[in-house]
Amino acid sequence: MSERLAGKVALITGAARGVGLATAKLMAKEGAQVIFTDINAEQGQEIANSISSNALFLEHDVTKEADWSSILTHIKSKYGQLNILVNNAAILQLGDIKEETLAGWQKVHRVNSDSVFLGIHYALPLMEESGGGSIVNMSSSSAIFGMPHFAAYGASKAAIRGLSQSVAVYCSQTKNNVRCNTLHPDSIMTPMVMEMSAQAGDRSLAEPERAKAYLCQPEDVANTILFLASDESKHINGAAIALDGGATVTPPYL
Ligand SMILES: NC(=O)c1ccc[n+]([C@@H]2O[C@H](COP(=O)([O-])OP(=O)(O)OC[C@H]3O[C@@H](n4cnc5c(N)ncnc54)[C@H](O)[C@@H]3O)[C@@H](O)[C@H]2O)c1
Numbered sequence: 001m002s003e004r005l006a007g008k009v010a011l012i013t014g015a016a017r018g019v020g021l022a023t024a025k026l027m028a029k030e031g032a033q034v035i036f037t038d039i040n041a042e043q044g045q046e047i048a049n050s051i052s053s054n055a056l057f058l059e060h061d062v063t064k065e066a067d068w069s070s071i072l073t074h075i076k077s078k079y080g081q082l083n084i085l086v087n088n089a090a091i092l093q094l095g096d097i098k099e100e101t102l103a104g105w106q107k108v109h110r111v112n113s114d115s116v117f118l119g120i121h122y123a124l125p126l127m128e129e130s131g132g133g134s135i136v137n138m139s140s141s142s143a144i145f146g147m148p149h150f151a152a153y154g155a156s157k158a159a160i161r162g163l164s165q166s167v168a169v170y171c172s173q174t175k176n177n178v179r180c181n182t183l184h185p186d187s188i189m190t191p192m193v194m195e196m197s198a199q200a201g202d203r204s205l206a207e208p209e210r211a212k213a214y215l216c217q218p219e220d221v222a223n224t225i226l227f228l229a230s231d232e233s234k235h236i237n238g239a240a241i242a243l244d245g246g247a248t249v250t251p252p253y254l
Pocket of ligand 1: 014019020040061062088089141184186187190192193
């Protein structure tokens with residue numbers, strides 16, 4: 001164990017599976033006290049004991065302001081500090097601009113981007129009291145590309161990027177020693193992608209060859225989150241980091 005996060009307390013949302021779970025496991029292994037949360041309490045409780053003794057699972061709906069408030073109160077009273085926030089919970093919803101409804105659009109934005117506002121709003125004061133820290137917001141390549149079948153999802157992920165940049169500048173101006181960055185993966189082999197592939201049917205998400213070329217594993221994303229969460233990245237603030245094997249810089253004629 002290299003203990004790259006020794007002495008730090010980390011909160012990771014949407015962590016009962018996929019990228020969040022891989023990140024919780026890695027951060028616990030690297031010495032952090034991990035609080036991993038998810039709306040899926042059954043799955044979260046089931047894996048809680050298998051992760052590590054320094055990982056605590058809490059049921060948490062990221063769309064609920066009261067949940068954020070009580071989780072931050074709990075972290076403050078139990079651990080007295082918070083150094084890392086990973087806003088990871090999200091949903092992927094199929095629907096182009098004609099199919100998507102206002103209710104569907106609002107649901108996606110509540111889970112994917114309103115939650116990031118709430119998370120930062122509630123966590124920042126404790127992170128400041130703790131002497132600083134790192135916020136990692138999970139965005140997506142869909143914040144950069146136009147994704148016709150995911151009108152609401154792409155827009156919600158772009159909102160996260162804009163918010164992160166304004167938080168990053170706020171933090172640097174107030175010299176609070178907190179950093180805020182976004183990650184933009186293309187495809188990650190997680191339940192989210194597998195469930196969507198089954199649901200999307202003939203509206204294939206990407207050509208199989210392209211999908212294969214840019215696909216990564218949840219552990220690849222967790223390694224990047226670990227770097228951004230650790231002091232090794234202490235001068236990276238306001239960055240939007242592509243994690244896509246070169247997808248976003250590949251010209252269309254190649
Ligand atoms: N999988 C990909 O290809 C991909 C690509 C780019 C970005 N991302 C982003 O990476 C992050 C992780 O994605 P993943 O693939 O691991 O997804 P996933 O669906 O496997 O896991 C997401 C988790 O979020 C939880 N969740 C959903 N709604 C919630 C809510 N209201 N409150 C709390 N938890 C809730 C789910 O229960 C689930 O455990 C997401 O932000 C996603 O948008 C994923």
